Amino acid sequence: MRSTLKMPKVGDAVDEVVISEIQVQKGAAVSEGQTLFVVETDKTTVEVPAPFAGTVAEILIAAGDDVKTGAPTIVLEV
Structure with missing residues (x-):
């Protein structure tokens, strides 16, 4: 499946972030809590973890992209 x-909400007043680094590759196995990518806001840098274990099926974002809260980022195969 x-x-x-x-993209999760990373702050009360933040609706858009910049992807600063992708830390996984397509086909990689990830564990729950493992950092998938890092985002930057005006004030901070936030690591976005995997909510569950799986395999990276698709990466829909790239470093430098502006991404809004709720936008698709990564597809995991469970």
Whole structure:
């Protein structure tokens, strides 16, 4: 089963972030809590973890992208 992960809300007043680093590759096995990618806001840097274990089926974002809260980011195969 595939599950599309969406950009979580990273702050009360933050609706858009910049992807600073992707830390996984397509086909990689990830564990729950493992950092998938890192985002930057005006004030901070936030690591976004995997909500569950799986295999990276697709990466829908790239470093430098502006991404809104709720936008699709990574597809995990469970």
